[in-house]
Amino acid sequence: MLKDIFTKTKKKKYATIPSETAKQDVPEGIMTKCPNCKKIMYTKELVKNLKVCFHCHYHHTMNSKERLASFLDANSFEEINANMISENPLNFPDYIEKLEKDREKTKINEAVVTGTGTIGGQKIAVAVMDSTFRMGSMGSVVGEKITRAIEKADELRVPFIIFTASGGARMQEGVLSLMQMAKTSVALKRFSDNGGLIISIMTHPTTGGVSASFASLGDYNLAEPGALIGFAGRRIIEQTIREELPEDFQTAEFLLKCGQLDAVIPRTELKDKISAILSIHQPGGDFQWQEN
């Protein structure tokens, strides 16, 4: 009818739902949605930007492999103790299966990767915790590998740098996990007394026993923006003191305000800043006036 021509076209009352086949046309992983600002971006570009969101600067989780690639000079990393694996000292049901599953998923053998490498040409010993493996929790292997990395730094007389990312002690290894806090701290003290330089970079999350041992024992304690850092869990504190906590409680920025950190450094500036710190601590540290 003629009058139909002048009426506004009715808005569709249904949303377009892509068909199953259309969905599969976009292979998984091409796009990434930022969990913070919900914006969608190309994964490749995000990775190129060290997994820092272009829009809100949210620092996406980095696994150990990505971290090493982003931080060390290319091809400089030499891993040590890569095939050390956990036992089941408490005979905890399903523990071994869970470990195997995570090994399969992450292609690493435990929640920390250790070794040596160079940054701006300067040799360091490094330990990178990986929160994609059992939430980065610390059991006997994590404690032992970190301790051996510290001993390696001591042996080579090079700085020790650790990236922490951990929910804390691993429950399935009970008190042995707790003792790893002491083991790593005792090793750090020996290294420190021998003049070794320790830099700790806390990434999201660094809590519990890891926060209460090596993570807090750097000559320089640094953190990535927005990282959750603390000893006790937020919920436990809220239940204990029966009041709500501020939103920024236990964030890197909160800790900086409380005087617990030297600096909060965006991931994109991290390598340069660490290089600068290292260059102030040149090996030997013996300053000599240049003869003119």
Add this chain to the structure above:
Amino acid sequence: MAGELEFERPVMELKKKIAELKEFTKTADVDLSSEIEKLEARLEKLEADIYENMKPWDRVQIARHPARPTTLDYISYLFEDFFECHGDRAFGDDEAIVGGIAKFKGIPVTVIGHQRGKDTKENIRRNFGMPHPEGYRKALRLMKQADKFRRPIICFIDTKGAYPGKAAEERGQSEAIAKNLFEMASLRVPVICIVIGEGGSGGALALGVGNHIHMLENSTYSVISPEGAAAILWKDAAQAKKAAESMRITAPDLKELGVVDQIIEEVKGGAHKDVKVQAAEIEEVLTHSLKDLMDLTEDQLIDHRYNKFKSIGEYSFLKEFIGVK
């Protein structure tokens, strides 16, 4: 009897019955001595049965007994001339940790320990034995002082854990604990730690980096409380009893895991039944421990501590190499 625990009720009931019979024979003109003898024999067997086969959860109950002797109780029996030192020199004095100087059998020592209360009023003052950072910093200050004057250090461990509070986080609970672990490593004097009640997580470990670690028979030492473990593992804090069993938190467990050096025998039914006798047991172990360690040089003491903690943990190696490339 006040403070009796569930698992020891049969013993208590039998004891009561015997007491009643004894009372009865005094007043009535009947001879029940053979009956009483029989019952006493049964009591002995029952006590042996119950107290020698204690389940982990029974030990947890004893470790948490409100009347269980505290650090200050043992200090009064074990040391002379105890002088308590207060404050961390930076923020305040945390009464959840006590410390000071004293003499043990004539030897000058520094004594530090977690301190909980025995009643509500004292528990509020002591924050239920759950320290804030200033407590750990006070402890560290006293340890450094002991190091300066070459006094052995004796630590009593008895806490549910470091206090999980807002102020504690703001003042650096993590850093305070970490610093203690770090600094205790290089103390040039013997450090002996004795777990007398609950050894709860990092809050306990912060006084626990010793050359020797001993545990009272019915004390516990764990990475998380049984309730906490149950809440995480099975989403049900009520399963604490089961968690206590699977987490291996008792003194015999820790001895087997290679964490603890010696188990200090307890008075039958728990230390609270006779503090004096219990203190004597501790004194004996402490004497031996101290004698052994005082033979070591300063460097040997530091190495000894390093090797002790280095050896804790279980791991193996995969044959094939799978590394990050």
